[in-house]
Amino acid sequence: DADVTQTPRNRITKTGKRIMLECSQTKGHDRMYWYRQDPGLGLRLIYYSFDVKDINKGEISDGYSVSRQAQAKFSLSLESAIPNQTALYFCATSDLSTGVLAGELFFGEGSRLTVL
Amino acid sequence: GENVEQHPSTLSVQEGDSAVIKCTYSDSASNYFPWYKQELGKRPQLIIDIRSNVGEKKDQRIAVTLNKTAKHFSLHITETQPEDSAVYFCAAVRRNQGGKLIFGQGTELSVKP
Numbered sequence: 001d002a003d004v005t006q007t008p009r010n011r012i013t014k015t016g017k018r019i020m021l022e023c024s025q026t027k028g029h030d031r032m033y034w035y036r037q038d039p040g041l042g043l044r045l046i047y048y049s050f051d052v053k054d055i056n057k058g059e060i061s062d063g064y065s066v067s068r069q070a071q072a073k074f075s076l077s078l079e080s081a082i083p084n085q086t087a088l089y090f091c092a093t094s095d096l097s098t099g100v101l102a103g104e105l106f107f108g109e110g111s112r113l114t115v116l
Numbered sequence: 117g118e119n120v121e122q123h124p125s126t127l128s129v130q131e132g133d134s135a136v137i138k139c140t141y142s143d144s145a146s147n148y149f150p151w152y153k154q155e156l157g158k159r160p161q162l163i164i165d166i167r168s169n170v171g172e173k174k175d176q177r178i179a180v181t182l183n184k185t186a187k188h189f190s191l192h193i194t195e196t197q198p199e200d201s202a203v204y205f206c207a208a209v210r211r212n213q214g215g216k217l218i219f220g221q222g223t224e225l226s227v228k229p
Contacts, residue, residue, distance in 0.1 A: 034220075040125065042205055043160070043219040059117070059218070090159065104150070105217060107159040 002027040006091050006108035014116050019078040021111045023091030028101040030095070033105065034058075034066060035086040043062075049074055081115040088112050118143040120208050122220025129196050130228055132139040132199070139206035145164045146208040149182060149189045154203045163204075164191070195228045 004025045013019055013076045023032065034046040045058030047066040055066060063085060078085055091108040117205065119142040129135050141149075146169035152160040166173045166180045174228050177196075182189040193200055203224050207217040 040221060042122070042221040043207075045216065048216055056216075058216070072223065104162045104165075105152075105160075107161070109159050 003085060004091055004093055004108040006089075006111045009109065010112045012116065013081055014113045015082055017115075019081050019113065021076045021089055021091075021113070023074045023076070023108055024078055025072050025091075025093045025106075025108075027093055027095070027106060029072075029093035029106070030071065031093060032068065032103060034064075034076045034096075035090045035092060035107075036060065037105040037110075043090065046076065078079050078113075079101070079112075083115045086113060086115045118129070118146055118208055118210055118218040120206060120218050120220040122206050122223060124223060125221060126224045126226070128226045128228065131196060131198060133196055135193045135196055135200070135225055135227075137191045137204055138188060138209070139190070139208075141208040141218075142187070143208070143210050144184075144187065145210050148209045149180070150207050151178075151180060151191050152205045152207065152219075154205065154222075160205060167169075186217070193225075196225075198227050198229055200218050201225060201227045 007022045031050050033048040035043045044060050047058055049055050049060050049068045052068050065112050067075045089111045092105040094105050120140045150165035151163050154160040155161045164175050164178050164180050166182050177194045179192040203222045205222050206220040209217050
């Protein structure tokens with residue numbers, strides 16, 4: 001089945017380290033997103049990309065950067081991790097062909113990051 | 117920008133009872149409102165959505181209502197079952213923002229047998 005795959009699924013790191021979370025998808029979707037989930041705060045959008053040459057900041061982009069290496073790959077980087085970036089990170093995709101307004105988001109399984 | 121508020125944060129009901137989760141949004145230009153369900157340890161998945169040209173939508177035991185004037189929408193689950201236990205997220209998207217969904221804070225629903 002076509003899916004959205006995130007690596008790593010779990011990562012423990014130390015303050016100041018550079019971390020990359022990777023996302024790849026076999027759904028053939030143009031749009032890709034990175035969300036962060038914290039208890040009581042819901043899902044907050046970090047960055048999104050509507051195609052390979054398009055990168056946009058979301059609600060909470062400070063401290064993060066992204067790279068859209070190909071239609072199927074979208075990576076999230078933390079250049080210098082800090083403890084308040086400890087969270088569950090989700091990659092998601094959606095299909096441009098469903099319309100300009102919005103389409104269903106298909107989430108990956110999540111990457112749990114702990115920054116000590 | 118858009119802001120979505122969701123209440124309650126936790127909800128406990130007896131099996132067979134109804135559950136209602138409410139969300140308000142700030143941007144009157146938003147016109148797509150999906151609901152996602154996240155079971156424990158799983159990824160969020162879409163369960164139902166509504167567009168602003170519709171006031172109500174129903175799918176078996178789940179329904180969503182939208183009040184554009186008041187800028188709020190609600191999820192209704194009838195005849196709740198233990199497998200309905202999960203975290204539910206509402207979301208809204210602005211008309212000219214494509215798929216850039218803004219989510220509410222989530223509601224943890226517990227259905228007790």
